[in-house]
Amino acid sequence: MVVAGALFGAGVVEPPNALAASSDVYLVVVSGDKAVDIVASHFESQDVEVVAELTRAVDMVSAVLTQLITTETVQTISSSRSDDNWGLDRIDQKTGTLDQRFHYLDTAGGAGVDVYVVDTGLRATHSEFVGRVGTGYFVPNVTDPETGEVYNLPSPEDDCGHGTHVAGIAAGTKYGVAKRATVIPVKIFPGGSAAICDRGTSVTAFTQGIDWILANRSRARPAVANLSLGLSSESAALNTAIQNLAAVMPVVVAAGNDGNLSTTAGYISAGTDSTRITRKSPACTADKLGISGVLTVAATGGLAGDDNAPTFDGFDKEARYSNHGPCVDIFAPGTDIKSAWPVADNVDQRNPDVFPNNYSDNGTLKRSGTSMASPFVAGAAAILLQQFPTETPGGLTARILANATRDAVTLVPRAGVGAASPNLLLYVCGLDCMPSTPTAPKNVVLTRGARTEINVSWEAPESDGGAAITGYTATATPAAGPGVTCASVAPTLSCKLTGLAAGTSYSVTVTATNATGTGTTSTAKSLTPGAAPASPGTPAGATGNSEVRVTWTAPADDGGLAITKYTVTSTPEGKTCSPVGAELVCTVTGLSPGTAYTFAVTATNDAGSATSLTSATVVPVLPWEYVPAFVAVTPANRRVDLEWSEARVLGAAPAGYFTGYEVKDAKGAVVCVTTGLKCSIGQLTNASKASFTVAATTLGDKSQVAASNEVLVGGVRQLGNVMPRKASALLSKIATTNSKGKVTWRALSGGCRIVGKVLTAPSKGTSCRLRVSVAKAGAFPAQTLTVVIGLR
Known part of the structure; x- marks a missing residue:
């Protein structure tokens, strides 16, 4: 059922430890001319000056370090599958042409991350795991669910080989992905002989192992669990255990090895078309599609021929034995994978019967199966967890899927199956997806608070740079003088700038910060802090032709901002006027004559408005x-x-x-x-x-x-004062009186003659004067009248 693959070991470029920013010159020692080129190129890409490359007497790069350095570790991989783990060469690049290198960040490697390998145990002293094995667990005994036979497990040591091989792929020093992670073995399979190893284990033992992880895991360290195993049918108890485990750490499971080209065997789906064999737990259960922290891994590497004489036939070809369908999440190399093995290379390594006298700390073996594909993904998860230790299980698995290479796998034709597996191939990031600083926050909005405050809000950046944003900083900068800042802790998207100078314009920008550093600044927005003005003085109105001229005094306090507008409003009718510039007078027109109006003035600045008391009543008129x-x-x-x-x-x-x-x-x-x-x-x-x-x-x-x-009052009233020459008129036509006394007339001058009650004008002259008196008028005096003499 399983054939071996290979991987070649080569020198590892050891990068310098992280150094504080400096302008000193350092000698960086590496192994090999190609490594010199790689490290030198990386320094230059990070703006570190390379002073000289010395490759003859000693391999080294001399560089001026002016900042912290993050470099890639480059492991050379042999082009022969017999000598090395070719899967490492494939998962670190997007293209299908292998470059005989495995690149990963020297700051990565899974340091500080626990990898739980739920399997057949671990050869803890193997050279692949030196100094990186944590305290594990083994179930005390396993009862065979079919025969009832009880197998006692004396220790977590691997006496079947499968667990050591899986752990070596996930975290081996040479053959593994996460070379600095800690391996914690959880042994749930009995062993000691080929017959026992082939029997498998029980759901009870499986559940006990999961429960132990949940009870004993370190809450202070991120972790991932690898389950390179499967069941012949579903188990509700195990489903619950897997769900509980996936709530606290990513769980990576093998899809299974029941696939072939001629039948539907190996098609895994949580739908109604599932059969007993297709609903394997935990790779695909009725609940699996709803668990975001679980990744089901199918295998690549092809495999032509029959099971007795299989032939490797392509790095990116779907392995024919791999289970497939909607429950698969991702592909990883699974055929001819070389990794650690608990016995020496010179014995029948596949036969557990020979293990007791042949244990070795340097043994290796090639094996094939989705059991080998799954730990590649678990190792990738460990690398990401070192970079994002607080990431949720669902978030971590989403990152793995987002980083994956799309449409790289050649899917093999299957007879009578439903939906194909998602075409995603595992990709382990090097410098190309090293976390960077975030992009600029978007849509910054400024609003005034109190007199010396500005409220700042924004939207999250388009990109967090590959690392969770931890906080934001808003900076207000005036044209002259020191700036002011405020900060918020993510995910809060606002803060308040205080202590600003009212009336001073500030340019405000926002930056986001993640574990890598502070990103680019947002587009600057400007605002002048200040408050609304005080109320203007009570206005006075002067009436006019259907209008009223209104005057007022300026507010005692403009709030620190220039008054931008005054508005006079009438009551009733709401008629308005505004002056030009800073004048304190304007005329409200279009008013109704005779209507009593009052007026109020509103002063406005950029921060708000305030309204005066109302004026006394004013009534407009018509001319x-x-x-x-x-x-x-x-x-x-x-x-x-x-x-x-x-x-x-x-x-x-x-x-x-x-x-x-x-x-x-x-x-x-x-x-x-x-x-x-x-x-x-x-x-x-x-x-x-x-x-x-x-x-x-x-x-x-x-x-x-x-x-x-x-x-x-009561006296003489002259009725006529003009007569033609020589004309005559009754005295009653010249003057009259309301007095009851006797009226006496006398001509004083000018030639007029009075005969009886008739006055005759002279023949020449221009006027004559008459005197009229009334008897018994008391204090009523006599009056002198003048008659103008005109031409006839």
């Missing part, structure tokens, strides 16, 4: 087209009768806008309010002087006042 004018001022007994012209405003006045007329006496007292055009002012004293003003009134305005002539 006057006509103002009133007196057309008659008639004194009478103890009164004066007034009459004036109508006033009018421009534009369409709203209903109720015009309120009437207001008459005041000479002392400014209101003596008449009316909507008409006449008013009689009574209770006056005869012979007293009187004058009046009149103004039109609206809801918010008064017109210009009109003033009357001064009159004597």
Whole structure:
């Protein structure tokens, strides 16, 4: 069933230990001219100056080290499968052409990681594991589930060989992937003879081994478990145990070796088309597809011919014996794999019957099977766990699948099967997928907090550089002076910059940090910290034509930021105005005449706004087209009768806008309010002087006042003052009086003649003067009248 493969051992380039950043010159000693080239090229790629290469007398590279160095270890692999583990040569490169090298980071190798090998035990003293074997476990006894025979297990030593071979692939110094990992054997198979080794073990023993790992694992160290084994049918108890194990560490399992080209044997699926043989636990169970921490590994390496004389036929060809189908997660080399073996090379190594007298710490053997493919993946997991020790089992298996080489495997045609296995081939990273610093955080958003604060938020970078982001730092830099920073612990994507200078512009960037270092900065965003202003002073309004001119004073505190805008808003109607620049005045237009308004002013800066108290009530008006004018001022007994012209405003006045007329006496007292055009002012004293003003009134305005002539209350009122020459007129047409006393006329000058009640104008001259007196008028004085004489 199993044929051997090979791998050739060669010198290992030992890189220098990690050194602190320095400008000293170091001699780096390596083995072989090619190794000199490799190390020198790497130094140069890391910006380390290579001063000289000395390859004749001694192999070394002299380099100026100005930073910490991370190098690759390069193990030479023979092109002959008989001498070396060809699988190492394949899994460290993406292309199918082998380069006889196994590259891995000198900082990797699985140091500090435990690899649990649940198998037939381990030859702990073998040279492949010197100094790297932890305390393991062996079940005390195994009861054969078919015969009932009890096998006692005296120690964790490997007396079948399978466990040592598997461990050597996962973590052997020469033949293994994770060359610095610690191997912890968990022996669940009895041995000691070929017959016993071929019998297998029980589900009880299997479960006991898993339970021991769960109970005794180190919580302080990352770990991976390899299960290069399988069952002929499902076990609910074992499924539960595997699920529990996969919750705390990655679990790598062999897909199984039941595949062939002519039947559906070996097709593994958790679907309803599964048969007894296809539902092997733990490689493929009803629950397996839901366990993210489990990887099922199929084998490459081909294998032509029959089982008695198989022939290796291709590194990247799917092995015909490998189980296949949807439950497979990944391929790894599995045919002709050379690894550690617990007995010497010069005996019948495959026969456990000869083991007792032939144990060796240097034995090797080639074997084939998915049992050999699985530990390649377990070793790769150990390398990744050293780099990402806190990664979850599901996250770790996802990384392995993400790193895998796609479409590298030539899948062999199978008869009558369903879905093919995923075409992913294991890839162990060298420098090409060494963790780097993260890319820049995305979509940085700045908002103001308190007066001297800026709140910063962002999105995670596109790439974490291959290592989990541990934190973020936001830096605010002014044009001059020191910057300010704030930090957050991942996965928090925000922080608050404090202690900033209000009114100073800051350029803000964000960086992400992982175990490798701090990544590139985000695109800079700028913001000036500050607070909203205080309220402006209470505004005052001056009415105008359907408008109000509003003035105010600036806020006592601008919040550290320039006021960018003032806005005046009316109540009611919400009409607004804003001044130009920093002016503290603007005019609200489009108001309704006669409506009472109040006004408030809002001051705004980049941080916010504040609003003043409201103004006193202001009423806008319409302009006057006509103002009133007196057309008659008639004194009478103890009164004066007034009459004036109508006033009018421009534009369409709203209903109720015009309120009437207001008459005041000479002392400014209101003596008449009316909507008409006449008013009689009574209770006056005869012979007293009187004058009046009149103004039109609206809801918010008064017109210009009109003033009357001064009159004597109750006295003579002249009716006519112009006569043609030689003309005659009744005296009653010249003047009249409201007095009841006798009226006496006398011509004083100018040539006018009075005969009876008739006045005759002279034939020449320009005017004449008349005197009129009233008897019994008391203090009422005589009045002198002037009559203008004109041409006929």
